[in-house]
Amino acid sequence: MASAAEQLASGISFSSFQKATELKKRLWFTLGALVLFxxxxxxPIPGIDPRALAQLFDTQRGGVLDFFNTFSGGSLERMSIIALGVMPYITAAIxxxxxxxxxxxxxxxKKEGESGRKKLNQYTRYLTVLLTTVQGYFIATGLEGLALNQGISAVVEPGxxxxxxxTVSLVGGTLFLMWLGEQITSRGIGNGVSLIIMAGIVATMPTLIAQLLEGGRTGSIDPLIIFSVVLVLVGLTLIICFVERAQRRVLVNYPKRANHKGMVQQESSHLPMKINTAGVIPPIFASSILLMPLTVLQMAGGGLDPNASSNDILITISTFLQRGAPLYLLLYGAGIAFFTFFYAAVQFNSEDVADNLKRAGGFIPGIRPGKATEQYFDYLLNRITTVGMVYLVAICLIPEVMFTQISIGNxxxxxxxxxxxxxxxxxxxxxxxxxxxxxxxxDLIKKAKLKGGGRRR
Known part of the structure; x- marks a missing residue:
């Protein structure tokens, strides 16, 4: 028999959406905030030449700048005041x-409840300001350095x-996005920071689609490759939808209690453990760390002379760490595997879960409360995380291997x-x-109250 929630969910229609005025307000607020983003x-930040900047950015393709530019919706490529996006905030939060x-x-x-959470959030904001200031200053000096190395000055008046x-403009832009994300979370729908990142990614999709279709029209991209791109993306989307909802439900029993009829019965529930406990953090960290050396080499040595023997090592490192190279794929997969286990252990604390169950009187059938329950959760977490790690590595490496021949939208x-x-x-x-x-x-509660009131009268 379906539960009441499932019956209500099956009864959701467009008419019920029309009556939900509060939901519509939240949706309009979310849409307005994303349009503002x-x-x-x-x-743009002051003192930038847009045409020269576009030429310079084309020379830096493949590095971490290209990675962050996708998440910021092209803001980094245009060097706007929100060029850094919310990535410093996410890094600080992690x-x-x-x-x-x-x-x-x-x-x-963390154990102090709401007051402790507010204090940790304050630390996150302070760290965001620090990270944004450092990154903003290095971006400003990097733009001036690229002008000296490559003879293209994107800065009108260096100094x-x-x-x-x-730096001030970039810090202000990132902090505004952080505030905007918090407003979406509290007054809109969904997680505000995640929606801002998704909006940035989706905003670059029309350009990618146009480039793919134009490449197919001119013959620079094989139509079979375009078809394979669409097929792989659809397949990966279906796999992600399936795995992200998959979970291991651990049965938890509670002591027998008397119900309102005087009958003694045992209560039970399920503790869900997601297959992908770490989420999208492992790929983001692995990509950032792996692409950082390549970006530093590009920005510091944009004018490398291939014939100079002193630059041979830098050129070799840059070649081996290019996206799609075998060493890059190997290190990328290893980084995802490491961060998957590391972050899953941080997200799911077996000791705390076992202690909370013990305080509530809950127990897992066949497992003694306390240390044995903690070891059982560690055992389950390791097995589940192994499956999640294989899933994340496959999802992230398949596009890298298959689309390495495509020079756009990597x-x-x-x-x-x-x-x-x-x-x-x-x-x-x-x-x-x-x-x-x-x-x-x-609505059901209101109708029930009205009916009950009518009977009393």
Whole structure:
């Protein structure tokens, strides 16, 4: 027999959506915030020559700049005030999460509830300002350095004034996006920061599609390759939708209690453990760390002379770390595997879960509470994470291997981008359905009260 929630979900229709005024307000607010994000991506920082910048950016394809440019919706390529996007905020949040799992004082803050969470959020904001300031300053100096190496000056008037202006503009843009994401989360639908990243990725899709179709028309790209791109993307999307909803449900029993009829019965529930506990963090970290040396080499040595013997090592490293190279694929897969296990252990703390179950009187059938339950959760987590690791490595490496011959949109066609878009879309749809179900529950309660009031009269 279907549950009440399932029956309500099956009854959701367009008419019920029309009546949900609160949901419509939230959707309009979310849409307006994302439109504002896209407008800001076209506001450049002061002192930049757009044409020269476009030429310089074309020389830096394949590095971490290309990776971050996809997540910022092309803002980095235009060097807008939100060129860094929300990546510094995400990095800061991950560092604070790791600190809360490894650093004892932060562990205690995490256990303090709402007050501790607010303090950790404050640390995240401080770290975001620091990371954005450092990254903004290095981007400003890197632009000036590229002008000296390659003879193309994207900076109108180089100097300390430009560096200060660019850094302040980038810090302000990132902090505004951080605030905008929090507003979407509280007043809109879904996770605001995730929606901003997805909007940036989706915004570059029309350009990619146009380039693919134009390449097929002119003959520069084989139509069979275009067909394979579409086929692989559809297949990966279906796999992601299936695996991201997959979970291992652990049966938990509670002591027998008397119900309202005086009968003694045993309560039970399920503890869900997701197959992909780490989410999209492992591919993001692995890509960032692996592409960082290549980007540094490109920005620091844009004018390398291939005939100079002193530059042979730099040129060799740059060649081996290019996207699609065998060494890059090997290190990329190893990085994803490492961060999958590491972040899954941080996200799911077996000791805390076992202690919480013990306090609540819950137990797993056949497993003694306490240390034995903790070891059982560790055993399950290792097995589940192994499956999740294989899934993430496959999702991220298949596009890299198959699309290595395509010189356009590599970052957009990467598994990380596909993972983010599909995950955020699924979460968004789930939250819309939750609001509609809550609205229908409210209507049922109102009708029940009216009927009950009529009988009393």
């Amino acid at each position: 896209r407008f800001l991506s076209f506001v 560092v604070v999460q790791l600190g809360a799992a490894l650093h004892e004082p932060w562990k205690q803050l 300390m004034l430009f560096r200060l202006t660019a 970052a957009l066609l990467g598994g990380t981008s596909i993972l983010i878009v599909v995950n955020v879309t699924m979460d968004f749809v789930s939250q819309v359905q939750s609001h509609l179900i809550a609205h229908q529950y409210g």
